[in-house]
Every structure is written in C-alpha cells, then in structure tokens.
Amino acid sequence: MQNNWEKLNQELFTSSKRVIILSHRSPDGDSVGSSFGLYHFLKKFNHHVQVITPDPVPPFIHWIPEFETAINYEKQKDESFDAIRAADIIFCLDFNTPSRMGNMEFAFDRRSKDAYVINIDHHQQPDNFAHFQISDTSASSTAQLIFDFIIKTKGKTALDAQIAQCLYAGILTDTGSFRFSSTSPHTHRVVADLLETGIDVNAIYQKIYDNYSQDRIKLLGFALKDKLKLYPEYHTAIIDLSEKELNSFQFQKGDTEGIVNFPLSISWVKMSVLLTQKDGIVKMSFRSKGNFSVNELARNHFNGGGHENASGGMSTLSMQETLKQLESILPDYKQKLDESKI
Amino acid sequence: MQNNWEKLNQELFTSSKRVIILSHRSPDGDSVGSSFGLYHFLKKFNHHVQVITPDPVPPFIHWIPEFETAINYEKQKDESFDAIRAADIIFCLDFNTPSRMGNMEFAFDRRSKDAYVINIDHHQQPDNFAHFQISDTSASSTAQLIFDFIIKTKGKTALDAQIAQCLYAGILTDTGSFRFSSTSPHTHRVVADLLETGIDVNAIYQKIYDNYSQDRIKLLGFALKDKLKLYPEYHTAIIDLSEKELNSFQFQKGDTEGIVNFPLSISWVKMSVLLTQKDGIVKMSFRSKGNFSVNELARNHFNGGGHENASGGMSTLSMQETLKQLESILPDYKQKLDESKI
Numbered sequence: 174m175q176n177n178w179e180k181l182n183q184e185l186f187t188s189s190k191r192v193i194i195l196s197h198r199s200p201d202g203d204s205v206g207s208s209f210g211l212y213h214f215l216k217k218f219n220h221h222v223q224v225i226t227p228d229p230v231p232p233f234i235h236w237i238p239e240f241e242t243a244i245n246y247e248k249q250k251d252e253s254f255d256a257i258r259a260a261d262i263i264f265c266l267d268f269n270t271p272s273r274m275g276n277m278e279f280a281f282d283r284r285s286k287d288a289y290v291i292n293i294d295h296h297q298q299p300d301n302f303a304h305f306q307i308s309d310t311s312a313s314s315t316a317q318l319i320f321d322f323i324i325k326t327k328g329k330t331a332l333d334a335q336i337a338q339c340l341y342a343g344i345l346t347d348t349g350s351f352r353f354s355s356t357s358p359h360t361h362r363v364v365a366d367l368l369e370t371g372i373d374v375n376a377i378y379q380k381i382y383d384n385y386s387q388d389r390i391k392l393l394g395f396a397l398k399d400k401l402k403l404y405p406e407y408h409t410a411i412i413d414l415s416e417k418e419l420n421s422f423q424f425q426k427g428d429t430e431g432i433v434n435f436p437l438s439i440s441w442v443k444m445s446v447l448l449t450q451k452d453g454i455v456k457m458s459f460r461s462k463g464n465f466s467v468n469e470l471a472r473n474h475f476n477g478g479g480h481e482n483a484s485g486g487m488s489t490l491s492m493q494e495t496l497k498q499l500e501s502i503l504p505d506y507k508q509k510l511d512e513s514k515i
Numbered sequence: 516m517q518n519n520w521e522k523l524n525q526e527l528f529t530s531s532k533r534v535i536i537l538s539h540r541s542p543d544g545d546s547v548g549s550s551f552g553l554y555h556f557l558k559k560f561n562h563h564v565q566v567i568t569p570d571p572v573p574p575f576i577h578w579i580p581e582f583e584t585a586i587n588y589e590k591q592k593d594e595s596f597d598a599i600r601a602a603d604i605i606f607c608l609d610f611n612t613p614s615r616m617g618n619m620e621f622a623f624d625r626r627s628k629d630a631y632v633i634n635i636d637h638h639q640q641p642d643n644f645a646h647f648q649i650s651d652t653s654a655s656s657t658a659q660l661i662f663d664f665i666i667k668t669k670g671k672t673a674l675d676a677q678i679a680q681c682l683y684a685g686i687l688t689d690t691g692s693f694r695f696s697s698t699s700p701h702t703h704r705v706v707a708d709l710l711e712t713g714i715d716v717n718a719i720y721q722k723i724y725d726n727y728s729q730d731r732i733k734l735l736g737f738a739l740k741d742k743l744k745l746y747p748e749y750h751t752a753i754i755d756l757s758e759k760e761l762n763s764f765q766f767q768k769g770d771t772e773g774i775v776n777f778p779l780s781i782s783w784v785k786m787s788v789l790l791t792q793k794d795g796i797v798k799m800s801f802r803s804k805g806n807f808s809v810n811e812l813a814r815n816h817f818n819g820g821g822h823e824n825a826s827g828g829m830s831t832l833s834m835q836e837t838l839k840q841l842e843s844i845l846p847d848y849k850q851k852l853d854e855s856k857i
Contacts, residue, residue, distance in 0.1 A: 180748025268580050334587040336781065350692040350693065350694065351692065351693055351706075351716070352692065352717060352720040353717060354715070354716065354717045356709045356710075357710065358708070358710045359707070360707075361703040361704070361706045361707035361710065362703065362704060362707045364693075364703045365700040365701070365702075365703035365704045365707070366700070368698075368699065368700040368703065369700045369714070373696070374696065374698055375672055375691070375693060375694060375695060375696045375698075376857075378694040379804060379857060382780060383779060383780045383781075383782065383804065384780075384782045385780040385781045385782065386781065386782070387745055387781050390739055390743065390777065390778065390780065390781055391739065391740055391743065392739070393736075393739055393777075394735075394736045394737070394739025394743070395736070395740045396736070396742025397732055397733065397735055397736025397739070397740075398733055398737045398739075398740050398741070399736070399740070401732065401733065401736070403729055409542075435732065436732065437725060438724060438725045438726075438727045438732065439659075439725075439727045439728065439732055440725065440726045440728070441729075462721065462725065480785060515718075515721060
C-alpha cells in the first residue's frame with residue numbers, strides 16, 4: 174500500500190469531521206494514551222472526536238485528560254454502533270487486525286462505506302484493512318507513532334501538555350519504563366520533546382503505578398512468601414493463587430497484575446508462571462527472560478499464546494491438576510531453558 | 516569560585532597523569548556509573564586511572580566494564596592511601612563535602628599538595644573544596660554531568676559503548692528509571708545519545724534489577740505480608756525487620772534494598788519507613804511521596820537526614836522501643852502529612 178499523504182491532509186485538515194478512534198480489547202496504557210493523545214490533537218482542528226473502546230478500561234489510566242468522554246462498546250452498544258456508522262474518519266490504533274476489537278469488529282464492519290479508515294500500529298504482521306496505514310514494528314509504542322504523525326502533519330508547535338501527558342503514558346507503559354529493547358534513541362528524543370511541554374513525570378508515574386490497595390500489596394507479599402514454587406533445575410518459578418486465596422485478600426480485577434514479573438528478578442529464573450483461578454477456570458500468565466519462547470509453550474499446551482517473552486493461556490482442569498500438568502512438561506523444555514541466554 | 520577551563524584542559528589533556536577517582540561511602544549506581552564512565556573516558560588520553568571507593572560496592576553494579584580494577588579503602592587501606600598521596604589529579608564524584616567519604620577522608624586530607632582536585636556533583640549545598648567544581652543540583656545524576664563534561668571537553672566522538680553503559684547505569688538508578696522529577700528533557704536527550712553507541716538497555720536493566728536471590732524475594736514477601744504496619748490516619752506505613760528475622764532469610768547486605776519503596780505504591784501512603792536491625796543498632800530508611808519532608812523528621816528525631824523524599828536515620832534503642840518512639844511522634848506530623856500533596 175502506498176500512503177497518499179495529500180488525500181490524508183485533505184480528509185483531516187480542510188473541514189470539521191466526525192472522527193472515531195478505536196482501540197483493541199482489554200485496553201492498556203498505550204491504546205488509551207495514544208487514543209487520547211490523538212483526540213486532543215484532532216480537537217484543535219474543530220473535529221467532533223469520540224474515543225470508543227471495545228470493553229472497560231482499567232482504573233490505572235482513568236486520569237487521562239478528558240478520559241470521561243470515552244465510551245465502551247460493551248456497555249453502550251447502540252451509541253457506539255451509531256457513532257461508528259456515522260463516522261467520516263475512523264482511526265484504528267494499536268492493533269493490526271480488526272478481530273483484535275473483539276465484538277466491536279461487528280460495528281466496524283458495518284461502518285459507512287464512505288468512512289476513511291486510518292490504522293496506526295506497531296504490532297507484527299499487520300493486516301491491510303485501512304485506506305491509510307502507518308505500521309512500524311520497530312516503534313516502542315503506538316503513542317510514539319502518534320507523536321511522529323503530529324510532527325509530520327502539523328509540526329512541534331501543535332504539541333501541548335494535554336497531548337504530551339497522554340503520549341508519555343503510552344510510551345512509559347509500553348516500554349516498561351524505557352527498559353524494553355524497543356526503546357530507541359528516537360524514543361528518548363520523543364520523550365524529551367514531550368517533557369518540554371512542562372508535564373510532571375513523577376506525578377504521572379505515581380498515578381499509573383502507585384495506586385495499589387493495601388490488600389493488593391498484602392496479596393503480593395503472600396504470593397512471594399507462601400505461594401512461590403521454585404524449580405532451579407528448570408530455571409522456573411510458579412505462583413498459584415486459588416479463588417479462595419484471592420478472595421481472602423478482597424480480590425479486585427487487576428490486583429494480580431504484575432505479580433508474574435517478580436520471580437523474574439531472581440537471577441537464575443528464566444520462566445515465571447502465574448496461575449489464578451476464577452469461576453473454576455485457571456488463567457495462566459507466562460513470562461520469560463532471554464530467548465526462551467513462552468509463546469510456544471502456551472500455544473502447545475494451554476490454549477494460549479502471545480509474544481516470545483509474554484504469553485497467556487488457560488486450563489479447565491483444577492488448580493492442582495493444572496499445576497501437575499505444568500510440572501510434567503517442564504522436563505520437555507529443560508534443554509531450551511538451559512540454553513536460553515539472558 | 517570561577518572555574519578555569521584553560522587550566523583544566525592543560526591538567527587533563529596535555530600529558531599522561533596519575534588520576535584517582537573517589538566516590539562517597541556506600542557507593543550506589545550513580546557513584547560507580549559516573550566513576551567508570553569517567554575512567555573509560557580518561558583512559559583514552561593515556562592516563563593511569565584508579566577508581567577507589569570508601570567501602571565495598573554492592574553486587575548489582577559489579578558488571579560495570581573493568582569494575583574489577585577498582586579498589587576499596589576499607590579493604591586496601593595502604594594501597595589506597597599511597598595511590599591518593601601520589602595522585603596528580605583527584606576527581607571527587609557524586610558528593611558535596613569530603614566527609615561523605617567516611618574514613619577515606621583521612622587519605623584525601625593527606626594528598627600531595629600539588630594534586631589538582633576536581634569535584635563533579637549534583638547534591639544540595641556543596642562545600643568549596645576543589646580547584647575545579649561542577650555543581651549542578653538540577654542535574655538528574657552525576658553521570659549526566661560526566662556526559663556533559665565529556666561533550667564540553669572532547670565532543671560526542673569521544674563517547675563509546677563502554678562509557679555509555681556506565682553513564683546509563685548511573686542515570687537509570689539515580690532517576691528511579693526516569694521517574695523522579697529531576698528527569699529533564701536534557702536527561703532524555705543525553706540517554707538518546709548514549710543509546711546511539713549501541714548499548715543494550717534491556718540487558719543492563721536485567722543486570723541491575725533482576726539479580727535477586729530466592730531468599731531475597733521471600734524476604735520481600737515476608738516484609739509485605741507479615742511485617743507491614745499501616746497507619747491510615749497518618750498516611751504512614753512501617754516495616755520492621757529484626758536481626759533474627761533477617762537471618763532466617765540468610766540475609767546478605769543489600770537484600771533489604773528497595774523494600775521501603777513498596778508501601779509507597781499504596782495510594783494513600785505518603786510516608787514509608789523501614790527499620791532493620793544489625794548488631795543491636797536499628798537502621799532507619801524513610802521515604803515520602805509529595806512534599807512531606809522525611810529529611811526534617813529524620814534529622815529531628817533519629818540522628819539522620821538526607822533528601823526531602825528519601826532520608827536515613829538510626830536508633831540505639833531496641834526495635835520495640837524504636838517503633839514505639841516512631842509511633843509516638845506520628846501525631847506531631849499529622850497535619851503536615853494530611854496536607855502533603857502527592
């Protein structure tokens with residue numbers, strides 16, 4: 174596909190339009206940050222802009238400026254459907270194929286035939302479903318690509334602190350605080366420009382990361398002290414949290430977020446697995462360091478998949494049986510785990 | 516003091532010299548990172564360079580290139596003393612007054628009268644003890660100032676991946692992964708230039724942060740689940756770890772590092788205190804969010820001090836009595852804690 178920038182400029186910057194911004198299921202910091210960074214940018218050009226998410230957004234990112242204007246398809250199906258149907262321009266951000274929108278794909282498929290679709294994303298193997306597509310798999314985040322888009326179309330003077338807060342949040346969360354390999358010199362230069370608008374990075378960091386409940390921190394303590402199982406011969410750590418155990422800490426959605434990463438801080442651990450139980454189903458989170466692929470393991474054995482170093486899976490067996498199954502396949506992966514380089 | 520750059524250039528870049536680089540007691544990532552960043556830079560100009568620390572360096576930063584060449588005053592007193600005595604040039608990095616070197620100050624005071632002393636630092640209220648001083652309290656880290664020093668004296672071409680790894684480690688650790696307010700647009704631009712030398716940020720992050728022992732992670736779990744005391748009316752969290760408790764987790768120096776920060780992730784906590792016991796002495800670490808000054812509290816009550824949001828102190832009372840004393844003064848600070856803005 175050859176992007177036609179002239180056509181894009183005409184669509185976006187010659188008259189007021191109805192613009193819809195869509196993101197993927199289970200929205201994260203980058204999808205919400207990039208959506209609202211773009212939202213605040215487009216509002217400057219007198220567009221009517223509406224952000225729609227497929228399902229609810231987790232609380233850690235609700236502080237985003239004007240987040241309260243967003244609607245979610247799961248809760249406001251009619252309103253979302255009508256808005257998408259009436260859109261002049263539809264941005265699809267931070268996903269590479271319409272199916273990543275979950276049930277909202279139905280509404281997207283029934284959009285007006287005149288709607289001009291723009292896709293901006295950084296995930297691998299993008300589908301070709303837009304009239305205009307920016308797909309850069311080397312970018313740290315979609316928020317970084319929105320920054321580049323703003324600079325390319327309207328220049329640095331179009332930036333302001335509202336846009337910058339949103340894009341900073343997207344880059345921060347999608348790079349693991351600038352630690353992942355996707356963090357490039359350009360990423361840091363983008364962030365420098367964002368900081369120049371006067372945003373308070375420490376305040377943003379606290380809003381995103383320092384919003385634990387006291388039960389959540391006690392649950393983390395319980396998981397690490399009483400439930401951490403270590404398998405040095407397989408460079409593996411497993412934490413299993415039953416429904417009953419979670420409930421004893423007044424479990425709220427999101428409370429187990431991040432727990433799977435802690436065992437990776439043990440020097441010899443190359444794979445960490447978190448098992449949590451809800452309504453009898455065991456949800457599995459896999460993380461790895463180095464070049465050991467948890468994607469393969471999750472896909473082959475636990476109806477899951479994802480990225481090389483971060484995947485999900487599930488099991489309908491009991492917690493004990495799931496744990497036993499997981500332990501039983503570790504020997505099959507011993508060689509790969511031994512050989513994986515951190 | 517007016518810095519004489521001409522004299523500095525003459526001292527540093529006209530002939531081979533004996534250069535000593537000194538850092539503060541209890542060396543951290545920034546003091547070691549800035550010391551070795553400077554070390555690798557100066558080695559390019561055929562100097563004989565020796566890094567000396569006042570006491571041992573914690574393991575998380577031992578991977579720094581050529582770290583094995585460093586000596587520590589506590590263990591190698593004669594060798595350190597002789598090297599400082601014979602120095603042509605002495606760099607004092609990341610501290611603002613010679614007393615921060617602890618017992619090594621003795622050796623510094625007996626340096627040759629001809630030694631040219633250079634101080635590069637970012638701490639508040641610097642003393643005037645050097646012939647040439649760069650003191651910038653707005654800088655994120657001393658490592659950032661070493662970067663500026665390299666650029667100012669020899670330009671960007673003097674950078675290489677060895678220097679960059681060291682300086683990146685210093686900036687990363689002293690900014691809390693770019694989260695503290697001292698992180699400026701310039702900080703990110705410096706990091707962008709460092710990354711351009713091709714360093715692997717993810718590998719550095721893992722070497723620094725993912726080197727826990729399994730006992731250390733269990734100790735963290737124990738601290739958060741069983742020892743965390745919460746005082747909602749004072750926005751305060753306290754963790755006390757006795758010598759016996761620490762020993763039950765095969766305590767090694769450095770194992771309690773960072774534990775004090777965890778309770779700050781609870782949304783309503785504004786002050787977190789960690790009490791640890793060694794040889795009958797209670798060591799106290801204070802952290803705060805927002806504008807509540809733990810410096811004042813530590814100075815007034817616990818023979819300590821430091822920064823507004825991060826201070827230390829100590830008590831010769833028993834753990835129980837120290838805890839009681841700390842609890843007894845919380846009401847005096849209630850108003851300031853209530854009013855502190857995060």
